[in-house]
Amino acid sequence: MENGESPWDAAVRETREEVGLKVEPRSLVGIYSKPQKNEVVFGFLCEIIGGEPILTEEADEIVYFPVDQLPGKLSPKQRVRILDAVQAQTKPVFRTQVGPSSIELLEQGKLTK
Secondary structure, three states: OOOOOOHHHHHHHHHHHHHOEEEEEEEEEEEEEEOOOOEEEEEEEEEEEEEOOOOOOOOOOOOOOOHHHOOOOOOHHHHHHHHHHHOOOOOOEEEEOOOOOHHHHHHOOOOOO
């Protein structure tokens, strides 16, 4: 988040900057605590309302997958967040996530770009 920005506004901005899509947050999926990094991640379910997918420094490939066919190179933390988003839930989840980050997994050769 940038200074003075709400989590939902940051999600809209980051999605536009990183993949070129204009989205509107519909609900909070979850709040994920990452104590090893002193970070908190907000997950939102968003509706695409405009834009076109674009490649950027943050996204060198954009592909849609059925939930039961998520790529193996997806980090475990991201996989949990995606599954939380697609499950029919009436309330947000609150999870603590530990273990290596996506960047650390890439550096260890356990994920490939």
